[in-house]
Amino acid sequence: MSTEVQEQETETEAETEPAESPHQSRRMEQKRQRAAQRDLEEEARTEIDDAEETVEIKVFRFDPEVAGKEEPRFDTFHVPFFKGMTVLDALIYARDHYDSSLTFRHSCRQAICGSDALFVNGTQRLGCKTQIADLEDHLSSTIRIEPLPHQEVVKDLVVDMEHFYDQMEAVEPFFDADELPDGELEEQRQDRENREKIKMSTRCIWCGACMSSCNIAAGDNEYLGPAAINKAYRFAMDEREGESRKQERLNIIEQEHGVWRCQTQFSCTEVCPKDIPLTEHIQELKREAVKNNLKFW
Amino acid sequence: MHEHDVLVIGGGGAGLRAAIAAHEEGADVAIVTKLHPVRSHTGAAEGGINAALRDADSWEDHAYDTMKGSDFLGDAPAIETFAKNAPEEVINLEHWGMPFSREDDGRVSQRPFGGLSFPRTTYAGAETGHHMLHTMYEQVVKRGIEVYDEWYVTRLAVTDHDDPEDRVCHGCVAYDIKTGELAGFQASGGVILATGGLGQAFDHTTNAVANTGDGPAMAYRAGVPVEDMEMIQFHPTTLPSTGVLISEGVRGEGGILYNDEGERLMFEYGYANNEGELASRDVVARAELTEVNEGRGIDDEYVHLDMRHLGEERILDRLENILHLAEDFEGVDGLEEPMPVKPGQHYAMGGIEVDENGETCIDGLYAAGECACVSMHGANRLGGNALPELLVFGGRAGAHAGGRDLGEAQIPTGQSAKSEDEDVDTPVAPGAIDTGDEDVAADGALVDPDEVVDHHVDVEEQRVESLLEKDDGVNHAEVRADVQETMTQNVNVFREESNLKEALEDLRVARERYQDVYVRDPSRTFNTDLIHTIETRNIIDVAEAITLGALAREEFRGAHWRAEHQERKDEDWIKHTMLAWNDGNPDLYYKPVILEGEDKTYEPKERSY
Numbered sequence: 079m080s081t082e083v084q085e086q087e088t089e090t091e092a093e094t095e096p097a098e099s100p101h102q103s104r105r106m107e108q109k110r111q112r113a114a115q116r117d118l119e120e121e122a123r124t125e126i127d128d129a130e131e132t133v134e135i136k137v138f139r140f141d142p143e144v145a146g147k148e149e150p151r152f153d154t155f156h157v158p159f160f161k162g163m164t165v166l167d168a169l170i171y172a173r174d175h176y177d178s179s180l181t182f183r184h185s186c187r188q189a190i191c192g193s194d195a196l197f198v199n200g201t202q203r204l205g206c207k208t209q210i211a212d213l214e215d216h217l218s219s220t221i222r223i224e225p226l227p228h229q230e231v232v233k234d235l236v237v238d239m240e241h242f243y244d245q246m247e248a249v250e251p252f253f254d255a256d257e258l259p260d261g262e263l264e265e266q267r268q269d270r271e272n273r274e275k276i277k278m279s280t281r282c283i284w285c286g287a288c289m290s291s292c293n294i295a296a297g298d299n300e301y302l303g304p305a306a307i308n309k310a311y312r313f314a315m316d317e318r319e320g321e322s323r324k325q326e327r328l329n330i331i332e333q334e335h336g337v338w339r340c341q342t343q344f345s346c347t348e349v350c351p352k353d354i355p356l357t358e359h360i361q362e363l364k365r366e367a368v369k370n371n372l373k374f375w
Numbered sequence: 376m377h378e379h380d381v382l383v384i385g386g387g388g389a390g391l392r393a394a395i396a397a398h399e400e401g402a403d404v405a406i407v408t409k410l411h412p413v414r415s416h417t418g419a420a421e422g423g424i425n426a427a428l429r430d431a432d433s434w435e436d437h438a439y440d441t442m443k444g445s446d447f448l449g450d451a452p453a454i455e456t457f458a459k460n461a462p463e464e465v466i467n468l469e470h471w472g473m474p475f476s477r478e479d480d481g482r483v484s485q486r487p488f489g490g491l492s493f494p495r496t497t498y499a500g501a502e503t504g505h506h507m508l509h510t511m512y513e514q515v516v517k518r519g520i521e522v523y524d525e526w527y528v529t530r531l532a533v534t535d536h537d538d539p540e541d542r543v544c545h546g547c548v549a550y551d552i553k554t555g556e557l558a559g560f561q562a563s564g565g566v567i568l569a570t571g572g573l574g575q576a577f578d579h580t581t582n583a584v585a586n587t588g589d590g591p592a593m594a595y596r597a598g599v600p601v602e603d604m605e606m607i608q609f610h611p612t613t614l615p616s617t618g619v620l621i622s623e624g625v626r627g628e629g630g631i632l633y634n635d636e637g638e639r640l641m642f643e644y645g646y647a648n649n650e651g652e653l654a655s656r657d658v659v660a661r662a663e664l665t666e667v668n669e670g671r672g673i674d675d676e677y678v679h680l681d682m683r684h685l686g687e688e689r690i691l692d693r694l695e696n697i698l699h700l701a702e703d704f705e706g707v708d709g710l711e712e713p714m715p716v717k718p719g720q721h722y723a724m725g726g727i728e729v730d731e732n733g734e735t736c737i738d739g740l741y742a743a744g745e746c747a748c749v750s751m752h753g754a755n756r757l758g759g760n761a762l763p764e765l766l767v768f769g770g771r772a773g774a775h776a777g778g779r780d781l782g783e784a785q786i787p788t789g790q791s792a793k794s795e796d797e798d799v800d801t802p803v804a805p806g807a808i809d810t811g812d813e814d815v816a817a818d819g820a821l822v823d824p825d826e827v828v829d830h831h832v833d834v835e836e837q838r839v840e841s842l843l844e845k846d847d848g849v850n851h852a853e854v855r856a857d858v859q860e861t862m863t864q865n866v867n868v869f870r871e872e873s874n875l876k877e878a879l880e881d882l883r884v885a886r887e888r889y890q891d892v893y894v895r896d897p898s899r900t901f902n903t904d905l906i907h908t909i910e911t912r913n914i915i916d917v918a919e920a921i922t923l924g925a926l927a928r929e930e931f932r933g934a935h936w937r938a939e940h941q942e943r944k945d946e947d948w949i950k951h952t953m954l955a956w957n958d959g960n961p962d963l964y965y966k967p968v969i970l971e972g973e974d975k976t977y978e979p980k981e982r983s984y
Contacts, residue, residue, distance in 0.1 A: 117853060118850060118852065118853055141898050141900055142900060143898055143899060143900055144896075144897060144898045147898075162616045162617075162704075162705070162706070173852075174850075174852035174856075175852075177895070178850055178851075178852060178894075178895045178896060178904040178907075179895055179896030179898065179902075179904055181896075181901050181902075181903050181904075182903075183414075184584060185410060185414055185416070185583040185584050185585045186414075186416060186418065186419050186583040186584075187583070187584065187617065187619075188419060188617070188619045188620075188700065188704065189699075189700075189703060190418045190419050190502070190505055191410070191413075191414040191415070191416070191418055191419070191583065192413065192414065193410070193411075193414045207703050209703075209706075232553060232900065232901050233898070233900050233901040234901075236901050239411070243411070247516055250517075251513055251516060252471075252472075252513035252514060252516055252517035253471055253472025253510070253513060254517075255470070255472070258470050262463065262466065263428070263462055263463065263466050264466070265466060265469045265481075265482055265483055266469060266470065267480065267481030267482065268475075268477055268481050269477070269481055270477045270478075270479065270481075273474060273475075273476070273477050276474060277474065277500075280474045280506060280509070281502070281505075283413070283418070283505070284411075284413050313472070316472065316474075318472065319472075
């Protein structure tokens with residue numbers, strides 16, 4: 079991703095630059111003109127005229143295959159503000175009323191599916207959980223919405239999550255008890271304290287905000303990263319798995335690109351939308367690793 | 376073309392459970408899902424998983440509570456299979472490492488839920504679904520099951536026999552969202568639809584944006600009847616501004632509902648003198664809206680749910696997630712203030728008609744989870760019964776497709792199970808306008824699996840191409856918003872004939888406008904405009920099925936309240952509403968409810984709480 083992006087200011091509606099292919103150019107132009115006459119845009123204009131307050135969002139745009147969008151740029155949209163409005167609401171409004179090609183992931187809009195982690199005013203946040211009113215000067219300045227940094231951009235605000243998923247899978251993220259209790263309907267007993275110990279680590283929604291905020295992960299593509307290490311913590315600290323499995327887990331996380339890469343900058347902990355103490359979990363695993371066999375890289 | 380033994384469409388709870396079960400039978404399984412599995416809406420379930428685990432409890436009691444909860448519209452073989460198998464499924468999850476909340480002795484905790492005669496709801500805080508989804512996805516990773524994530528299935532590949540019951544499903548057509556490539560998927564053992572809810576047919580819903588009823592719509596158009604679609608559950612406690620769910624666990628732990636006068640409404644106005652806040656969901660939802668309609672609502676819109684008296688320690692131990700939701704989405708501190716709540720669309724009791732092995736009337740096509748109707752929830756689902764349902768019937772569908780003999784099903788499927796045909800007086804002709812290339816072409820020639828899949832890929836290729844090529848027209852978002860609005864206005868908790876007819880007329884207009892829909896984004900890369908456009912067609916079809924069913928059912932049963940029909944009419948209406956597509960013209964007919972269980976017959980009784 080280029081860091082220098084062209085900024086393009088437009089009034090309310092996103093514009094696209096003239097296309098290189100005449101056919102595509104004609105189609106895009108026609109689509110744009112017809113769209114401008116649509117009810118939804120008229121509705122939006124009326125709503126904006128009637129709104130006591132409006133918000134301006136500046137959204138990163140990029141599409142590798144559409145003429146005029148293959149150079150990254152920003153589009154600006156004005157949306158009517160209402161109490162309780164989130165960054166995701168503003169994006170949906172812009173998409174549904176102005177430009178249906180505006181692309182971003184979202185689904186549950188209640189901070190559990192983890193698909194709408196974005197870079198909002200320079201911080202990794204979940205769009206659905208971020209109230210516009212909580213952003214400083216939201217009514218007088220523009221809210222800047224970008225894809226998660228340090229990830230490859232697929233289109234607009236959508237980033238490629240494959241690397242993130244690969245790192246999550248590298249820690250063997252599945253429960254593996256040494257032995258199960260006799261009797262099919264017997265539970266493995268777990269102390270309440272032990273459940274408390276792992277509780278925060280099990281809340282991870284795989285949004286990738288932590289990984290994107292981490293300087294080390296940005297510089298070292300092989301670093302397991304905070305999310306995957308937290309996943310390893312979740313199993314290593316679960317008393318229902320036996321000692322030998324724990325040993326194997328420690329072997330994974332104390333490898334060269336494992337816990338020892340962490341420089342305790344706390345950025346992951348700061349951005350985690352689920353308040354998981356990621357940095358602390360990494361340090362605790364470092365201590366376990368030290369107790370384990372004193373291997374430093 | 377991609378080839379597997381078993382294809383699972385959808386990566387939520389039912390899909391993951393089905394994939395694991397099929398894998399355990401030795402089948403080569405793949406999951407095709409429009410979201411990455413951990414993004415699925417199962418993750419948003421909060422309350423818990425019902426299962427008779429304790430000595431003082433029994434599966435028979437669980438079955439009875441479920442039948443009563445269903446207002447005697449559930450089928451006994453489904454309900455008994457469910458109640459018997461739920462404990463094993465919960466213990467399975469526990470053995471897979473699920474972080475359940477625990478008792479002092481280290482066993483999984485259970486709590487009371489609405490409509491249950493025993494506190495049999497196991498849970499993990501107020502984020503049970505999240506933990507269940509992740510636990511099962513971990514097992515999918517462990518087993519190396521192939522996952523095609525961000526692939527959107529747009530069509531089933533079904534043979535073109537005249538009679539749906541002669542048709543065979545050989546696979547599906549899916550669209551790689553990242554690249555725009557369409558591909559055929561062939562499955563020799565079976566295709567399992569596990570696409571989840573259809574809440575996006577309404578505008579105030581707890582459902583995710585992805586819950587667009589793709590499974591029921593695709594199966595319906597391929598010839599599988601949809602069952603009891605009118606039975607939509609409205610959850611009594613959703614946040615007014617967003618529809619975000621506040622778990623029944625709050626009431627299970629002792630949360631209280633108050634009206635604007637500060638009265639404990641469930642008792643004050645006699646809505647449920649015994650169970651109060653823990654009456655079943657339909658009862659509580661109507662109580663709240665009655666308060667609002669009679670001027671005792673807060674801001675004329677909602678009521679208060681108060682949990683402050685439970686104390687900080689208990690709230691943090693069992694309901695912490697609720698504090699975050701109330702804070703993040705409504706700006707309310709649940710430790711200091713009561714939370715605003717109102718009913719919102721939550722769950723579809725009806726869906727794709729299947730038997731207790733997950734099979735539809737089309738050979739090789741299965742369905743499980745919320746998109747399916749076994750039927751075990753009948754006219755009202757009990758809180759805490761959705762998660763065990765998708766475990767039990769997802770597991771059975773997967774095992775059956777994977778080759779295990781589950782015995783002959785007792786629930787008949789297909790039109791041969793019909794009891795009577797019915798005509799319903801509609802103001803407009805329902806159904807497709809221009810079916811064109813949408814339907815199963817019926818000349819009986821297309822039966823070879825490869826050819827069938829290729830043919831359907833070609834049809835979808837044309838459909839996508841024409842949507843992308845079209846230069847102007849209607850934006851799907853307009854059509855979708857109109858559908859959601861009319862459904863919420865007219866097919867909500869309280870239903871009247873005139874409103875239902877108005878909804879049908881609005882849906883007809885939506886269909887007409889949809890004929891002119893176009894996709895503005897010309898890109899093949901991650902084209903969400905295209906996906907939403909295809910989804911919108913599915914939303915129209917399921918919305919119409921819901922409305923037709925609601926108009927036809929002239930009685931008051933469970934979640935289905937009718938102004939003109941204020942009683943449950945057991946003599947005429949202990950039967951399932953069925954709709955079959957029939958070349959775009961919905962055929963309405965009925966199928967008898969099975970009240971005979973293995974050892975006992977469930978006698979309909981008045982439902983009081």
